Amino acid sequence: MADISITTARKLRSTAEPVEAAPAAQEPCWDLIELLFFAYRDFVGDPDEVLAKLGFGRAHHRVLHFVNRNPGIKVADLLDILKITKQSLGRVLKQLIDQGYVVQREGAHDRRQRLLHVSAAGEALALQLAGLQTERIARVLAEIGPSAREAARRFLAGMIDADDRDHVLRLIADADRVRPRGRDRGS
Numbered sequence: 001m002a003d004i005s006i007t008t009a010r011k012l013r014s015t016a017e018p019v020e021a022a023p024a025a026q027e028p029c030w031d032l033i034e035l036l037f038f039a040y041r042d043f044v045g046d047p048d049e050v051l052a053k054l055g056f057g058r059a060h061h062r063v064l065h066f067v068n069r070n071p072g073i074k075v076a077d078l079l080d081i082l083k084i085t086k087q088s089l090g091r092v093l094k095q096l097i098d099q100g101y102v103v104q105r106e107g108a109h110d111r112r113q114r115l116l117h118v119s120a121a122g123e124a125l126a127l128q129l130a131g132l133q134t135e136r137i138a139r140v141l142a143e144i145g146p147s148a149r150e151a152a153r154r155f156l157a158g159m160i161d162a163d164d165r166d167h168v169l170r171l172i173a174d175a176d177r178v179r180p181r182g183r184d185r186g187s
Contacts (some may be wrong), residue, residue: 020159050125059084059092061129065119067103068126069175070172072115074107101125116158 047061054060066081067073079089093116096102101122107113118126141148160168 021032024090033112043133043136047129050132054125059088060096063089063092063096064122064126066099067096067116068118068123069179070171071178072105075116078116086103096122112135164173 023044044061051057051061062082063078066078070077075089075093077162079086082089091101097104100119103117103119103122105115105117107115116133132175141152157165157169
C-alpha cells in the first residue's frame with residue numbers, strides 16, 4: 001500500500017503545474033515560519049491528547065471552541081469563521097451533538113435556523129482545552145515580560161488578512177462580552 005502512495009505522489013508532482021515563485025525581494029523569514037509551525041504544533045498538542053481519548057480531533061476542538069465562545073451561533077456563521085465546507089462541519093458537529101457536547105436549537109424567530117450551544121459537558125471540555133492552552137501562553141508571557149501580551153496580540157492580529165482583521169477582532173470582542181472568562185453559561 002505504501003508503494004501506491006509513493007507512486008501517486010510522484011505522478012501528482014510530475015503533472016502539477018509550476019508554482020509561480022514569490023518575488024525575490026527578500027529572503028524568506030525561515031526562523032519565524034518554522035517557529036510558527038512548531039509553536040502551533042505544541043499549542044494544539046496538549047488539547048490533542050485530551051481529544052484523542054474521546055475520539056475527537058482538531059476540527060472538533062475548533063467547533064467546540066467557537067460554539068462555546070459564541071452561544072447561539074448559527075451554523076452559517078460557524079462555517080464562515082472556520083472556512084470549511086458544510087460537509088466537513090456536518091460530520092464533526094454530528095459527533096459533538098451525538099455525544100452530548102453540543103446542542104442544537106431552533107431559532108426563536110426562524111425555526112429553520114439551527115443555533116448551536118454547548119452543553120454542560122461541552123463547556124467543561126472547552127474550558128479544559130482552553131486551560132491547557134492558557135497555561136502555555138501564561139508561562140511564555142511571564143517569561144517575556146509585562147508588554148508581551150499586547151505585542152503578541154498586535155503580531156497575531158497583523159497576521160490575519162487585512163480584509164478580515166476587523167471582523168475577527170469584533171468577533172473576539174463580542175465573545176468576550178457574552179462569555180467573559182469562564183463564567184456560568186448554562187446549556
